[in-house]
Structures are given as C-alpha cells and as structure tokens.
Amino acid sequence: MAIIEVNNLKKVFGQLEVLKSISFNVNPSEVVAVIGPSGSGKSTMLRSLVHLEEANGGSIKIGDGYLVKDGVFSSGQQIKAITARMGMVFQHFNLFPHLTVKDNLELSPKLVKKMSAAEVSRMSLELLDKVGLADKANVYPSSLSGGQKQRVAIARALMMNPEILLFDEPTSALDPELTGEVLQVMKRLAEEQMTMIVVTHEMGFAREVADRVLFMADGEIIESGTPEQLFGNPRHERTRAFLTRVLA
C-alpha cells in the first residue's frame, strides 16, 4: 500500500496555475526523484505535502490520514500529526544560526516530543556521527561549509524520526565539489530503506539512487518511470528535450 497518495492536486498563485491536477503514489522505502525545468511546480508540489503551501484542490493522503481531501483540509491538529511523519531538507538548509549544531538538532525533539535531555543528546551525537560531523557538535552553523550545513540539516530532520524525507533541491546551493558529501548521506539513507522524495537537478543521483523518476513541466507530471526507462528511452518529446539540455 502506498504511503503517499496524491490525487488531482491543484495549486494556483493568482492567475498562474502552478500545479494542474497532479497525481502520483509513493510506496514505503521507495526513492522518487522529481526532475524538470525550473518553474515546473516541483518545489510547490513537495511543499504542499508538508503544508508549507496550501493546495487549492485535490487530495493528499499520508499513510491512512488525509492532509487534504478533495480540497478540504483536515483540522489543524490532524495536519500537525500528519506532517510530523515527514521531514524536510531545504535548498538553503535553514539551520537556526543562533543555535549550535547540537542545539539545532535537539531543539525540536525537546520542545515538541518532550524527550529527555539525555536521550536527545545520545541521539543527536549518534546522528551527527552518521553524517560525519561528530566533531562539529558545539560550533555554530556560520562556521560550517555548505555541504556540512546540509548534512546537519539532514541530521536535524532525522531527529524527529520521520517515515518520509522530502528534499527540495538539496544540492542546488552548494559548490559543485561539495555536492558529493551530501549525496553520499542521501544514498546511505536510501539504502536504509528511508522513503524519500527528492526534487533535484542531479541527474546522476536520480539515475543511480532513485527507484522511480517523475518528470514535471508546466505544473504537470509529463512522464514517470524507472531511471532506465526515463533516461534511456523517454517517451515524451518534452522529456527528451529536457534531458538533452541538462545532460549536454
């Protein structure tokens, strides 16, 4: 059974239809890469899943709970419970600059989950170790490189034990030589069976790590399939044109 079911999702900004009736499912442990030209609605789609954008129509079902059903949103409390099952990693990291790396990780588990300080501390050190930044626990984000910041952001998202991780262009703000360390961490998460949706321009990553690739353009999913199908033998002219452009 799918863990994410999106049906006829619509979003308009003023006159602009950003999402025109998007439908797709994601299965548990599946890694879905979303590719497409900028302005195609990829980020808006992803942000709708965690309620950072409010859809204007359609349904989003996470597990057995509806975030929005036929354009009608659940109660605030239900939305909170549903979005808590997902973690999000942003293009610009969005670390809290006034908190040390460790405090960035620990703030939410302490405040929201009311976990004990000892337990949270053990968990944060374990996760920092996992992303290779155990030695940076007590520094402020300002002293980290972009790649390190993004790895901290991933660890921070993992602190809340999400079932699903959403990545909104996680390497787009990084210097090219720093994308590898972030992709490496993401690849490891995929191997550990984390359910992931990754909006990305990293075609190499999509091809190598994703189970399925969605190609979006103009607010629609034009084509979806396994990386082999989509990269090797795209059916639509627009997909072909896009891939020729980015892989050139």
Added chain:
Amino acid sequence: MSLSKLWDTTLLMLQGSGMTIILFFIAITVSIPLGFLFTLMLKSRVKPVKWLAEGYIYIFRGTPLLLQLVFFCFGLPMLPIIGEYLVMDRFAAACLAFILNYAAYFAEIFRGGMLAIDKGQYEAAQVLGLSRWQTLTRIIMPQMFRVALPAVSNESITLIKDTALLHAVSVSELLHVAYTVVNRDFTTVPLIIAGVIYLLMTLLLTLLFKALERKFKFE
C-alpha cells in the same frame, strides 16, 4: 571655585543623576517589552489591532517628546471629566511619557529586526513541528534581538540624554541640579561636570552593548 566647593557641587550633581538613572531604568525596562508587543501587533492579521499599533506609533514618533512630557504632566489633568483622575506625580507622568515614546521607537526597531529574518526560518520551524509561540520565542526573537542590538544601543544612549528633558517639568535630575548651581554661583563649571557625568553613563552603556554584541555573535 575652591576644591571643596567643587567636590560639594559634584556630590550634589551625582545625587541629581540618581533621578536620571532611575528614569532610564524604568523607561528602558518597560518600553522594550512594550515596544515588542507593538511589533507583534503590527504583524497581526487582525486589521484593527494592526491599525491601533500603527496609529500609536504615528502619534508618538510624530510629536516631540518634550510636548508629550509637558502634556502628560500638565495637560492630562486639564482634560474635561476624566482629567481629575489623571493627576499624577510629575515624575510618574514623566516616566509614562518616556515609556510610551520609546516603546514606539523600539516597536519600529524590532520590526526592522524581524524583516531581517529569512522566511526559511519560519518554514524550518514549522516542518519541525514547533508551535507558533515556540517559533516566536525560540527562533525569531533571539535572532531579531541580535539584529536589533546596535539600534537598541543607539536608542538607549539617546534615552540617557533625553532624561535631561525632565528639567522642563522641574523634576530634579542631573541637568536641573547643574542649572540650579549655575544660577546660584554664577559659574559654568557644573555644566562641564554634568557633561562628564553624561559621558561616563554613555560610556558604560557603550561598553555594555559591545559586550552583548560579542556574546550574541553566534560564531
């Protein structure tokens, strides 16, 4: 002026600066939280609340502090009907005028501080499940105060100097004492002493805020 006389004068003026310091502390400790409350009102989605804060700030920034001071001391009691209930001790009235005036400035300073915070901070907090209150107190306020610190420092130094306006409503503060001695002894020395005392007070504030800025550098 003999040395002992100079010493007596200085002591007298230090006593006078006691009033300056008390007014400063009362005004700063009340106007900062009050100002922040107005900042939140400015950001309210309830229009009348926003308008109230805007109107308040317009009036208190748009008129001279001296005028407000005189109005609170002498004008309020002369209002028809309610005036008799608004008679205050002059120092209390002065405190009120300072608090309300500075709160308007602080509200704008904090609003500026909030503008500097990226909307990604709110989004990260939301996705991590923080409530609006937790986001405000744990994420937004600490960053806002950091951004606002130099402006708050500026404003507090202005406040120290503005306390001299108490002279206009005959509350005995530093400058008032200085003038009294000037008129009594026909000497300008007390003005110089007053200047030195003001400088010492602003120096202390400058150092304090520099230390605060270092402490909250987040590096």
